[in-house]
Amino acid sequence: MKDRIKKYVDNLFSEIYETKQLRELKEEISANLLERINDLIASGNSEEEAFKKAVSSLGDMDELVENLKKASQEKLQQNMFEAEALDKKHLIAYITASAILLFGIMTTGIVYLRNKDLMATTGTLMPFLIVSVLIFMYFGLTQETKHSYGMRPGRALLYCLATAILLFGIFSTGFVYFSGRKLFEVVASFMPFVIPSAVIFIYLGLTEKNRTKMNDVWQKQWLEYYSDPKAMMIRGNISGALWIFSFAAFFLIGFTVGWRYSWIVFIVATGIEVLIEGFFMARKKG
Template sequence: MIEKLRKNVEDLFEAAPKTHRAYELKEELLSNLIDKYNDLVSSGKSEEEAFKSVMSGIGDVDELIKGLKDQDVLNYEEIQKRREKSALVLSVSVGLYIMSVVVLLIFNEVFQVNEVISVSLMLTIDAIATGLIIYNAASRSKYIKADDTLVEEFKEWKSTTNKEKELIKSIKSIVWLIILALYFIISFTFGIWAFSWVIFIIGAAVEKVITLSFELRKYKNE
């Protein structure tokens, strides 16, 4: 019966563009259908009843395929505007991170300002940049399903997954920018260039911890 499900999904996606993204969406949808089918069988329904129930609840696949052709399940123009806004926010954030290090060096080396003040100023600028990145990731629009069909549930799930990926990416970017800033601060302050590179190894470990944390949270939610 699983093969029958796969064949039906293959038929539904026959008009979809032959792209890697279309293939991934098809496989993800099929996986959701199989999970739904197995749940129904486990609850006592016969294989045929479960199959019919799953297929009847799929919904409008044509709209999903149209979304594939537009390169997203959401409105294409909206995606373009969102990308432009995201690029602007990230560019400003990166500029602020770089500027914070420059400010630290100028205040310390040129104006001989107290290190506590200069570091505090740098951290303030970094905090603003970090806030912008977090806002950029958290403010992304979420797809609201129009009904309870599997296609609509799939679209909502896909939108949430993409948003989570963007959030993870933003957090990792923040971590590495902070690591880079700390590298320069420690190196310039203590003059230990021969050893300060170790902080990048720590950064790699932190990145793995972040990834693992999100994976564990996803596992618990399931």
């Protein structure tokens, strides 16, 4: 029954771009419907009868939907001409991350000038770089701007977790490489890090929702384009596989041919990503 209620409420507000306030409203309506249905069932109604009566008790929702659309449009137009000031929490976080990074760079420079040891220098930089990157990422993803809504904290933490695993793997693999180990040992040391991080990134990519603040025209186009979940799943799988192979090729070329050439992989991958997006857009229009 919960799934049926969720589907009904989602369809009710399907033409409105989802915001935090709309999610809370949908959750409240769903909870009220479920409570009402349970009461009706307890009174002797069947599940089908209880559902129909509970939905009827909501009344005409058209006015509410139109008001929400109007309010969203007015807020969008207002935000377009107003600067979005950073809240205190994000401001402190960005300053803290910058301070950590700068302190790490200076400390790393001192270590290098003193020891001339690349591994010791890299090991000194690693914790400062990873921590500062994760702070920037988390608060950057959860920040609401005039063009986009902030990401949910739980999803942002998953992105940070995947990034932390990947960064730690890159540093660890670098230590293995510069210690003089064989290539297969270097690649093997990277696998335990790249595989779980790639899995998390693919999951997040497949379940990601557009957070852009859109007007009615953009919203309608977005809903039409992304209304096919099967196509989006295929699109996400192709994209995820592309970037997994790209990272693998980056390290393979770097360790075997040279790091000066390995970065070309990402330019090629970006071009392929654009072609994939163009293919799916053309397919949708066709």
